[in-house]
Amino acid sequence: MAGRPLGQAHYEMIADRTLGLGLGETIRLGKDHYTVVGLTQGMVGSGGDGLGFFSVADAQAIQFDEPPEAVRLERAARFGRATQTDLGRVQPALAERGAGLAADIPALRRPLVSAVMVTLAPDADPATVAKAFSRWPDVTVYTTAAQRDLLLSGMVDKARRQLGLFRVLLVIISAIIMALIIYTLTLDKLHDIAMLKLIGARNRVIVGLILQQSLLIGALGYALAWWLGQYAFPRFPRLVVIETADLLALAAIVFAISVLASLLGIGKALRVEPNRVLAA
Numbered sequence: 592m593a594g595r596p597l598g599q600a601h602y603e604m605i606a607d608r609t610l611g612l613g614l615g616e617t618i619r620l621g622k623d624h625y626t627v628v629g630l631t632q633g634m635v636g637s638g639g640d641g642l643g644f645f646s647v648a649d650a651q652a653i654q655f656d657e658p659p660e661a662v663r664l665e666r667a668a669r670f671g672r673a674t675q676t677d678l679g680r681v682q683p684a685l686a687e688r689g690a691g692l693a694a695d696i697p698a699l700r701r702p703l704v705s706a707v708m709v710t711l712a713p714d715a716d717p718a719t720v721a722k723a724f725s726r727w728p729d730v731t732v733y734t735t736a737a738q739r740d741l742l743l744s745g746m747v748d749k750a751r752r753q754l755g756l757f758r759v760l761l762v763i764i765s766a767i768i769m770a771l772i773i774y775t776l777t778l779d780k781l782h783d784i785a786m787l788k789l790i791g792a793r794n795r796v797i798v799g800l801i802l803q804q805s806l807l808i809g810a811l812g813y814a815l816a817w818w819l820g821q822y823a824f825p826r827f828p829r830l831v832v833i834e835t836a837d838l839l840a841l842a843a844i845v846f847a848i849s850v851l852a853s854l855l856g857i858g859k860a861l862r863v864e865p866n867r868v869l870a871a
Contacts, residue, residue: 594629600646605629609641609830621656625649635830762844769852773805777856781863789865801856809849813842
């Protein structure tokens, strides 16, 4: 959204706006300082936390950074383990080398890359490429669809089911409340409904009036919810994305609730006798 991509291999980063960092700002991560050269928008993790982007070397330096005390303890532990073996007792210099820098020990390799993203050519076969990578025993290949399924069936699945349960409960409670409101409004108009029947109004006219009232209440509720959502969602601690399909689905649910809620009032109105006017 602003700034530029990474221009050098070290000490630059791209941050999402939700992190509150500005262009040119410098922050310390690990033992190095990084300058924000670019800003993104909407790049957040599954928990809603903003993401920062680094080169692979900088990302590994941040991920595997250890405080000096931990480094000293690890070197002392390596020296202790080496002196407890026959090789360390026979070759003291080897034990001394084990207490030095990890980069100077050939037996200890550098940290491995966690993941590699591969972009295929338009005419490439994903199955063939995945099969070729799968020949390596220490590599697991996931396509974009497999990654999405793995994420949805893992940490997102429980949250999705919980939210689904809440949505079902809210729909049921909303339908009950709206049905009671329509029923109460219908009770207040029983005299008028009886008058309409007395002058010859058909049942479909009465049904239409109650249904229109219910749909109007539903439309007002939908508009109010949409307006409050537009105002409140940007202030949520987590990113909330409402797509057009979600709005259409919500409109269909509101319409169904309005129709179902009106049935209780319609049933009461159809049972009203015209002679109720004379009794009143």
